[in-house]
Amino acid sequence: MHICVVGAGYAGLVTAACFAEFGLKVICVEKDTEKLHTLREGKIPFFEPGLEELVKRNAEQGRLSFSSDLRRGVRESLVIFICVGTPSREDGSVDLSAVDEVARQIGESLDGYKLVVTKSTVPVGTTRRVERIIRECSQGAYQFEVASNPEFLREGSAIEDFMRPNRVVIGAESDQARAILKDLYSPLYLIETPFVITNIETAEMIKYASNAFLATKISFINEMANLCEVIGADVHQVAKAMGLDHRIGPKFLHPGPGFGGSCFPKDARALAHFAREAGVSLELVEAVLRVNRQQRERMVEKVERVLEGVEGKTLALLGLTFKPNTDDIREAPAVYIADQLLVKGGILRAYDPAGMKNASLVLDGKITFCEDAYEAARGSEALIIATEWNQFRNLDFGRLKKELKRPLLIDLKNIYEPSKVREKGFEYIGVGRG
Numbered sequence: 259m260h261i262c263v264v265g266a267g268y269a270g271l272v273t274a275a276c277f278a279e280f281g282l283k284v285i286c287v288e289k290d291t292e293k294l295h296t297l298r299e300g301k302i303p304f305f306e307p308g309l310e311e312l313v314k315r316n317a318e319q320g321r322l323s324f325s326s327d328l329r330r331g332v333r334e335s336l337v338i339f340i341c342v343g344t345p346s347r348e349d350g351s352v353d354l355s356a357v358d359e360v361a362r363q364i365g366e367s368l369d370g371y372k373l374v375v376t377k378s379t380v381p382v383g384t385t386r387r388v389e390r391i392i393r394e395c396s397q398g399a400y401q402f403e404v405a406s407n408p409e410f411l412r413e414g415s416a417i418e419d420f421m422r423p424n425r426v427v428i429g430a431e432s433d434q435a436r437a438i439l440k441d442l443y444s445p446l447y448l449i450e451t452p453f454v455i456t457n458i459e460t461a462e463m464i465k466y467a468s469n470a471f472l473a474t475k476i477s478f479i480n481e482m483a484n485l486c487e488v489i490g491a492d493v494h495q496v497a498k499a500m501g502l503d504h505r506i507g508p509k510f511l512h513p514g515p516g517f518g519g520s521c522f523p524k525d526a527r528a529l530a531h532f533a534r535e536a537g538v539s540l541e542l543v544e545a546v547l548r549v550n551r552q553q554r555e556r557m558v559e560k561v562e563r564v565l566e567g568v569e570g571k572t573l574a575l576l577g578l579t580f581k582p583n584t585d586d587i588r589e590a591p592a593v594y595i596a597d598q599l600l601v602k603g604g605i606l607r608a609y610d611p612a613g614m615k616n617a618s619l620v621l622d623g624k625i626t627f628c629e630d631a632y633e634a635a636r637g638s639e640a641l642i643i644a645t646e647w648n649q650f651r652n653l654d655f656g657r658l659k660k661e662l663k664r665p666l667l668i669d670l671k672n673i674y675e676p677s678k679v680r681e682k683g684f685e686y687i688g689v690g691r692g
């Protein structure tokens with residue numbers, strides 16, 4: 259079967275490469291000429307473990323190709339996945355202009371039956387809107403259908419998440435659409451992946467409810483951490499014991515500087531917004547977002563408090579991405595914290611294994627980018643860990659002590675055991691650790 263994936267971003271490129279790996283013939287359409295050029299050279303325009311090899315192999319074996327020509331993509335395919343960005347607007351609503359544009363182009367390119375699938379995270383009602391736009395632009399000349407198939411992959415483990423998902427959600431109206439989508443995902447039947455087959459609105463809603471719930475867990479444990487800090491309890495132990503309760507589970511109970519990235523903040527804001535428009539106030543989701551904003555600010559206050567002000571002080575910042583194993587800095591708490599520390603007069607030396615190129619687009623000229631953690635530590639009055647990259651979990655404290663002006667570790671991701679760090683002659687400040 260031939261399929262078309264529109265948008266070669268974090269979600270689209272993984273989708274295209276993984277479907278090609280399933281044996282399908284995939285044409286991936288990208289409008290950014292620079293990205294397209296990179297892809298055609300066999301490289302990928304961002305960092306995602308394993309993706310370059312996967313893209314290269316499938317391109318070489320003729321199953322994956324790249325184009326800027328959506329008309330060709332539509333004409334050569336039975337199924338078209340829309341994977342373009344759906345960023346937040348100022349008021350929290352979703353900017354659907356890229357989705358609308360693709361829908362218009364699909365409508366103008368139809369030449370026979372097509373199944374158009376929204377994989378981008380879109381507010382409930384958007385897949386119907388796509389259907390309306392295509393119908394208007396194709397003037398009813400051809401039969402087509404729409405479906406929703408939200409994507410749950412996580413940056414940093416995107417290929418594994420796509421290849422071995424917890425579930426596949428399909429929102430479709432007809433037996434034909436359901437059968438086509440089930441067929442595309444047939445390799446996942448062999449590994450007994452659960453399929454949730456539902457209507458379009460429910461499928462769209464599942465994605466938002468899932469992300470909002472995960473964001474809620476994070477804001478919840480961050481609130482508990484803030485209380486633990488004041489009353490002398492250790493949130494690490496609290497979270498561990500809570501997680502052992504099977505009804506709760508251990509995941510997403512790690513306190514820190516709050517959630518970031520291109521999905522949780524944007525999707526929680528969008529959910530709250532489209533709920534409000536539907537006349538429903540989502541008090542909990544609004545609170546989750548508020549707690550998250552405050553959490554980042556608390557981290558800045560924490561650094562200021564420990565150092566009794568940061569003006570004129572040199573600080574080492576480890577981690578700039580919103581999570582490890584990605585170069586994505588969209589809404590990264592680390593970038594917010596860096597920005598605020600700069601505003602307060604701090605001098606920053608930063609290191610991130612993959613995020614410095616993107617970070618330089620927003621912080622260039624304002625901070626010093628370093629080769630590694632030790633260079634960042636040189637002459638600094640504190641070492642701040644803001645992203646839990648594996649390579650930060652086993653730092654050489656002897657070496658750090660020689661580089662740092664003051665042996666102070668501010669561990670905003672709680673990756674170290676406080677007593678062990680103190681044994682090495684360091685002051686240790688974590689999040690919610692009494």
Ligand SMILES: NC(=O)c1ccc[n+]([C@@H]2O[C@H](COP(=O)([O-])OP(=O)(O)OC[C@H]3O[C@@H](n4cnc5c(N)ncnc54)[C@H](O)[C@@H]3O)[C@@H](O)[C@H]2O)c1
Pocket residue numbers: 264265266267268269270287288289290293328341342343344356359360377378379380409410411412413520521
């Ligand atoms: N990033 C993730 O981990 C993730 C996970 C699940 C779902 N999603 C969702 O997937 C969608 C895409 O997210 P992303 O992170 O991949 O975004 P992204 O910004 O990395 O990628 C979007 C891509 O679409 C391209 N594009 C825009 N308009 C186009 C057009 N008319 N024709 C062809 N290409 C076009 C852009 O140039 C860009 O390369 C969003 O709705 C997001 O919420 C993302």
